[in-house]
Amino acid sequence: MKKYRNLQDAKEELYKLMEKASFSAGIGEKSEDYTETLSIDIGGGVLSYDPYYQQLRFFDAEDMEYELDDDLEAVNLLIEEINKRLKEFEKRICKTRTELVEDIFEKPINGIIEDE
Numbered sequence: 001m002k003k004y005r006n007l008q009d010a011k012e013e014l015y016k017l018m019e020k021a022s023f024s025a026g027i028g029e030k031s032e033d034y035t036e037t038l039s040i041d042i043g044g045g046v047l048s049y050d051p052y053y054q055q056l057r058f059f060d061a062e063d064m065e066y067e068l069d070d071d072l073e074a075v076n077l078l079i080e081e082i083n084k085r086l087k088e089f090e091k092r093i094c095k096t097r098t099e100l101v102e103d104i105f106e107k108p109i110n111g112i113i114e115d116e
Contacts, residue, residue: 003076010075011056015049017082025089042085047078 004010018038022028028040035052045060056068056075068074 004072004079007070007072007075008054010072010079011049011051011054014056014075014079014082015051017079017086018047018049021082021086021089024086042082 004013015038018028018040019030021042022030022038022040027042028038030039031037035050037048037050037052039046039048043058045058048057048059049055054069056071058066058068060066068078
């Protein structure tokens with residue numbers, strides 16, 4: 001896994017991963033204003049990143065706010081963790097999809113096409 005040395009590059013990568021998780025798993029939302037703040041539900045709380053103001057926050061279940069704006073190590077760890085969870089999600093979705101396809105589409109189509 002690539003470790004970022006530049007905080008801005010790391011935050012941009014994190015934002016991309018958050019977008020992917022939000023879209024793929026349906027666990028987040030993006031604000032419709034100029035900030036394009038993205039928030040995803042993860043780890044029993046909400047991870048929020050505002051690329052316009054460069055604000056990275058985590059809100060836990062008790063609504064305690066953690067500011068991660070200048071913490072390169074935390075951003076790198078979040079990138080690693082979200083990557084890991086996305087891979088797990090994709091692996092399990094693929095398995096479930098295969099099982100569903102087999103269960104639904106492999107059934108005979110009796111009554112439509114008769115054996116000759």
